[in-house]
Amino acid sequence: MLTILLYIFIGILAIQVFYYLIVFGKFAFAQPQKITSKRIPVSVIVCAKNEAENVARFIPILAEQNYPDYEIVLIDDASSDDTLEIFEDFEKKYPNIRLVKVQNNEAFWGNKKFALTLGIKAARKEYLLFTDADCYPTSKDWIMQMTSQFTLHKTIILGYGAYEKIKGSFLNKIIRFETLLTAVQYFSWAKMGKPYMGVGRNLAYKREEFFKVNGFMDHMKVRSGDDDLFINQAANSKNTTICYSPESFTVSTPKKTYKSWFQQKRRHVSTASYYKGFDKFQLGLFFFSQLSFFILAIVLLAFQFQWMIVAGLVVFRYIITWITLGYASGKLQEKDVMYWFPVIELILIFTQLNVYFTNSFSKPVHWK
Structure with a gap:
């Protein structure tokens, strides 16, 4: 035995x-990535629901990107805090910011995918770059770095969304290691021609890819998955590539307790059950x-x-x-x-x- x-x-x-x-x-053993600036028009899309503190800190960072032609589409998903008021102040301050206000809809109440769909339709640029309301880019060249990987055929770009480092926190190391391992997995499979997911904290694609698969309609009833389920459906060996230059990273605020991180993991795993076989x-x-x-x-x-x-x-x-x-x-x-x-x-x-x-x-x- x-x-x-x-x-x-x-x-x-x-x-x-x-x-x-x-x-x-x-x-892991790939060569450092070559960056060639494309300077194509880009819409940066941020969807927020009750994120007043985060958007007040991070939207100004997005507004200071070193890029010649971009707009920021801010989507307020029926927030009950001061998120909308902060967005309205930003819209007055920055000429390249556009605001999308989402009202509660009985059929799609609380569904981020519905709010994102409205934002994507409102965007004026063909190339879309996504991040979350609790994220900020690591450099002023974030847009340039991510869009540098677009080509005639590569119309979906998978980026890396890191988490802030908290000194003395072992939970923080667990969260960041899990994020590292997840990124290694989806980056590697993408390089092998089998892309299966991306993270909404750092993701870009041409708008036509969204409409080719009817947006989020096939999984609209699944509350999560605006990033990974969309990529699982839309991405393939021909249209997808990755961006991993350090200046292309975004950073998010990590969970502070094991319980909240465990709940986050539960959402991720439940969404993965809808992936392809x-x-x-x-x-x-x-x-x-x-x-x-x-x-x-x-x-x-x-x-x-x-x-x-x-x-x-x-x-x-x-x-x-x-x-x-x-x-x-x-x-x-x-x-x-x-x-x-x-x-x-x-x-x-x-x-x-x-x-x-x-x-x-x-x-x-x-x-x-």
Whole structure:
């Protein structure tokens, strides 16, 4: 029996090596990205609901971008705080800001996708760049960097949305490592011609891509997924590329408690259940291989069965993962989280398991 488990363990290890070296290596070991400014007209779209504090801080940063031809479309999704009033003040102050006011609609109440659709239709530029109300770009060249990857055929650009670093917070390191790993996954699969998701914190596409798939209509009833479900439906090997230059990053305010982050994870996982079959399979296989690797390693080592071989394979696996994610973390400026990699990885695996079980019994809450 233990011999069979050892062979299964080796098979699981082979799957892990395939993911880390073959798939994730596509991004991790890629050359630095070449940036060629296109200076095409762009509409930056920000949708906010009860984000008064954040928009007061971050919209002025967007308004100071070093780019010759862009507008900012601010969408107020029926906020009950001062978000609308702040937007109206910005509209008076900056000539390139346009305001879209969304009233509560009984059919689409509380649905961010409805609000975004109105903003996309109101945009005057053909190229759209999205970020969230709690985000800010890391440089004044953010628009230039993201739009530099547009070509005649590449009309969807996947960017990186980082989280602020909070000194002394271990939860912050967990959140940022999980964000790093997620980005490595969707960047790598995009480079392999199988794009499956993007993040609304940093995403760009030509407006025609939105209308080709009838916008969000096929998943309008799913409260989340204005970014990943849209990309899962619209993106393919021909029209999608990535942007990972440091000046193209955005930064968001991370969750401050484990409970709020866990709820966020529940929403993300519930949305992923609507992905295409292959995408659900590859994500599920990766998680299964992670969980199985640790369980089998613990069982085999506990029985001291061929323990030197098992220990050697565990060390080999960690060397492969550390090298791959180390290179990727350097590209995404997240190197500090790698010091805690073995511990954080285990926490994430069992958090993911908890999310699956919790979602099986209750539905997560979406959008404000």
